[in-house]
Amino acid sequence: MRLLHTADWHLGRLFHNLSLLDDQRHVLDQLIEIIDRENVDAVLIAGDIYDRSVPPSAAVTLLDEVLHALCEERKLPVVMISGNHDGAERLRFGARHLRQAGLHILSDLADFDTPVTLTIKGCEVDVFGIPYADPEHVRSQFNVDVRDFDAAHRYLVERIEEQRHPARPCILMSHCFVDGGSASDSERPLTLGGAESVAWEPMQGFDYVALGHLHGPQYRGGEHIRYSGSLLKYSFSEASQRKGVTLVDLDASGVARIEQVPLLPSREVRVLEGEIDALIAQGRTDPQADDYLLVRLTDRHAILDPMGKLREVYPNVLHLEKPGMLDARGNQQLDRERLKFSTLDMFSDFFAQTSGEPLTDQQTEAISTLIGELSRDEEAQG
Incomplete structure (x- = not known):
């Protein structure tokens, strides 16, 4: 059985007030191409499908098109959980009916310990999903004394462990911040002023853990406890990250192979640094002049309308910094x-x-x- 793990689509995202919907459609088309080329049997989407709880209508339409291509046209099962950006109630509208089409939306915390059992090519695997839930939600839902994210997540994972089938591989999906993970600027904090990280140790016993929330592809505690990363670079702090999806091969004994497959955006996110005259000269011959850019000017003197001058050759300069002006004045x-x-x-x-x-x-x-x-x-x- 071959699974594709993806997360953090953030459909409807604005990047410095610029809509990324066309960019998202471009990489989602690639995702479908990967599914076809690699003979994927099921898709796991680990939260933050939308960028906000009430998404724009165009984002809803795009998600509908992608899910139709997967579930209806290709007859692939899709399992998704809600993230902290999603509106869990809106996301799961019609979830009971959509199961018949192979779309399993796990956004109701009350059902977290009921698995989705996938049967493909004679192999059965249980998929448990923990939608994003803060400690207050877990405490009130289950009447347990949990005071932070780690205690709440540990409680949920231990409950799932009690329900596991002893003879089937088991996958856990969770939208959370695993302790020690590498964060970026575009991830909305899960809490203000408190500890939001959870330990990886309680998840160690699962055959694979499909995580969402952190936008950089990475793993914690073992290669099988993994963030696939976001579809696109959603901040300039992610400029050096390589975005993609994760392929996971499973057999009756567990995970046989894990592979990260890159996604190529229509426009890259880059940071350019230098003096304005040199950057303008470079831009005239830059084959990727349409990329989304943060420009750091090292000129030590004031410049009239630097953004306008740069956009003559780099039309998608989205942010401008002038560290050279600060250096010129020292401290x-x-x-x-x-x-x-x-x-x-x-x-x-x-x-x-x-x-x-x-x-x-x-x-x-x-x-x-x-x-x-x-x-x-x-x-x-x-």
């Missing part, structure tokens, strides 16, 4: 005298950029006097 104390000099420097650069000529000595003296008068007026008013 100056922000006293009034130093601020006056900095203001004069910035005005001088601005004047040169707009007029094409530097300030004359008389102009510099006049501007310096004006800045000093304005500074004294601010001090008098403050």
